[in-house]
Amino acid sequence: MYVFGYGSLVSPASAGRTLLRDVEALPAARLAGHRRDWRIGAPIVFEDGTRATGGFLDVQPHPGSAVLGALLAVSPAELRMLEGREAQYDTVEVTDSITAEIELSGPVFAFMGRAEHRAYPDMVLPTRYLELVTGAVATRGEAFADEFWATTAPADLPTHDGAYRFADPAQERAARP
Structure with a gap:
């Protein structure tokens, strides 16, 4: 089985950190009939003590659109590990x-944000998350990066610098065991 990564799971290092194993090649894939945006909110705490709702990437059905991402081969146990990390999302077969x-x-499977976690009015984009996604996408080559960003809605969120952690201890342990 596979997980379709469309944000931080495009990063082998990020996926490997959660799965507690080396992740190497992540083959490219497209998810038809969906679009990607920055509309999922998760409670986070920045290293400076600031508590905020972090804005993270999501995919949602949208006829006529397609999203470029990567496939991560996982076992059933690893899928459950990722579900702990992706606590604001449902696991949907695609x-x-x-x-x-x-x-x-x-x-x-793809992680799709639950309606109750979409579009908080006070969301901020963690700069470290943006850097993680940008770095992972850049390593895939110029054509991948161009298509990735062309199929991603603009963030339109204020940014906040510094390391962050998920406010929910269970989600933080799942993301960074």
């Missing part, structure tokens, strides 16, 4: 909407 540069050997 196999029939995926085209990939590899032949799929199992179902594909």
Whole structure:
């Protein structure tokens, strides 16, 4: 089975940190009929003590659109680990909407933000999260990066610098065991 990564899970280092293993190649894939935006809010605490609702990437159904991302092969136990990290999201099977540069050997799931976590009015974009996503996308090459950003809605959120952690201790342990 696979997880379709469209944000921080495009980063092998970020995925590997949660899964407690080395993650190497993440084959490119497209999720048809969806769009990507910065509209999921999660309670976070910055290293300076600031408490905020962090704005994170999400994908939602949107006919005629497609989102470029990467596939992460996971076991059922690893999927549960990622679900702990992605606490504001539902796990949705998207196999029939995926085209990939590899032949799929199992179902594909994507994390889609729950309605109650979308579009908080006071969200801030953690600069470290933006840097993580930007760095991961850049390592995939110029064509990947160009398409990734072209298929991502603008953040339109104020940024906040510095390291952060999830306010929910269980989610933080899942994200950074």
